[in-house]
Amino acid sequence: QITLKESGPTLVKPTQTLTLTCTFSGFSLSSSGVGVGWIRQPPGKALEWLAFIYWNDDKRYSPSLKSRLIITEDTSKNQVVLTMTKMDPGDTATYYCAHYYDSSGYYSDAFDIWGQGTMVTVSS
């Protein structure tokens, strides 16, 4: 059974750096075709993709946020970490991590299992 769970601070101040951890079980990020994505959703708004890490360490970022994001993995701990710099009140959102599997390596598949999400508020 695949599960993912996000963790991190619930409140950060403007200009600070946010670090979120996705701890997962039921799969290995070193297995061919496996990936993990980060997606966020501001209150009452649409889903927004942030970053993606693939089993071969390929990393992809939202073009609009690329300069502020870093995604890394700790395979031994079954964790994926997302770092977002220069936090702003506009970054207030629920942040999700999600499992991905694509045996073709074609970057076309869905995020089939999602974590419960973690709400982050940016305020002074």
Next chain:
Amino acid sequence: SYVLTQPPSVSVAPGQTARITCGGNNIGSKSVHWYQQKPGQAPVLVIFYDSGRPSGIPERFSGSNSGNTATLTISRVEAGDEADYSCQVWDRNSDHREVVFGGGTKLTVL
């Protein structure tokens, strides 16, 4: 950047058919995935690769994709289907890889 356009809301009576569209330039050439999200919950995948249905998703949920529009169809709508529905694709171009979500559609069951 690729854009997916969804209607903000769709309303349907119980037992009727709901159709939620997702528009994009030549979206028929891409694989479209659909997610259902109920208030306070994480998204759930309901349709993958245009028309595939994950295990546990009722047969009432179906999808199609052609030209510039992908459609999620929910037959015999039930009160429990009331939720937000979002479409998603991968935008690929040369070495560019980007996940794109639509703006979401709120399905109201009258």
